[in-house]
Amino acid sequence: MAEGEEVRNKQVLLKDYISGFPKESDMYISTDKTIRLKVPQGCNGVLVKNLYLSCDTYKGLLMQKVEFPSVFTSFTPGSVITGEGVAKVLDSGHPNFKKGDLVWGITGWEEYSLITAPDSIFKIEHTDVPLSYYAGVLGMHGMTAYVGFYEIGTPKKGEYVFVSTASGVVGQLVGQFAKLMGCYVVGSAGSKGKVDLLKNKFGFDEYFNYKEEHDLDAALKRYSPEGIDIYFDNVGGEMLDAALLNMRKHGRIVVCGQTSQYNVDKPEGVKNLMCLIYMQVRMEGFVVYDYYPQYSKFLDIVLPCIREGKITYVEDIVEGLENGPAAFVGLFSGRNVGKQLVVVAHE
Structure with missing residues (x-):
């Protein structure tokens, strides 16, 4: 894709607030929206291409119309589902990120995301381990x-x-x-x-x-x-x-x-x-x-253990954003074995 080009953006949206356990029918895939592959002038956000998305049971809570005391906010019907993921920076209006950087943190369940709160993402410095690990064991x-x-x-x-x-x-x-x-x-x-x-x-x-x-x-x-x-x-x-x-x-x-x-x-x-x-x-x-300031200390302990084989990690990966809802819903019946991830695109 050329820089600044406008493209259709495949997204997973919440249909409506849910009651009980989530179903695939509570979500839908849309390609109606387009996105320009350029950060708007004057915006300090980061435009990313999403690579891996994490499936987590707590998203089921956020699909309900519930008042949370502090940390979480319910999804809004018709909005893109969000969560932890790994992405590649396509354009940046923020001094801490540049084109080509790999990042992990909160992103959208979509092909491309404009992240307007860059304090929710972290630059990946160590790429000698699988990138998918940053949507799980290293994230x-x-x-x-x-x-x-x-x-x-x-x-x-x-x-x-x-x-x-x-x-x-x-x-x-x-x-x-x-x-x-x-x-x-x-x-x-x-x-x-x-x-x-x-x-x-x-x-x-x-x-x-x-x-x-x-x-x-x-x-x-x-x-x-x-x-x-x-x-x-x-x-x-x-x-x-x-x-x-x-x-x-x-x-x-x-x-x-x-x-x-x-x-x-x-x-x-x-x-x-x-x-x-x-x-x-x-x-x-x-x-x-609350403990993210300790992230570098965490990496100092865990990365060597992974490199030396002292820590083993098991993933359960499905290909394609369109298969994300089924993978997510499968968590509630224990269908996955290991960390459930969705591949949106390969780097």
Whole structure:
């Protein structure tokens, strides 16, 4: 494409606010809009060609008409869905970015995006690893695992760690961080294929398919008989309730996500909160964006581990923006194995 040329821009739009779990029909593909491949004069934005997009369950929350306290804003019907991705700069009105730069951060589910808030994207300096990693293990999701485990979990060598949704990009990284620290690590996942990843790829000590367990408390007592020092909670609900019954004294519960409660009409109540008092447990949530100033420190730790093969990472990639809605909806039935990404274009 020539610089300044006006082209049709394929986009994924939200049809209307949703109730319940998202369906493919809640989104639609449009090529009605055009975009000029040049940053408007006087604009300090960045025009990018999107390469990889991240599929994440939290987008299901943003498709609802919900008031969020601070960090998130619901999508608007008829608007482009947004989220984490990797892109290439085509033109820039911002001094920190130039044509040809590769970036990761918040972008649109579309072929081209004019990013008018450049503080939401970060320049990619290290290209000796796959670019797709910056939409997962080396981007927001990797930072989430790093912050949650090290900053909130405050781990010590030899502690007992339990991770739910352990085969997802955050869970798989938390488990491997814990193993590198000399912790005993148990993980739960929702299919045989995902449990096999915990066993054969990520080095967890114990693992189980939570869908095959009728009593999660009993499962945790079986797979983590010494109890739990750190529970990295990605799901909430029944799993959180069971973990509370198995926490060791002065344990920590890192509240990263509540996927079992997203898009449900009546969120489940948590019954065992008295365990926080009995066992003097600290339970803390966090928002990863507050910790982005530590990104360079995170890279210093994680990049060498990836290069040396100390950290393994599994992706589930689909080709084509038009296949994005199906890939996203598949998250809610556990169809993906590894980090779900959509390829919009190849560099």
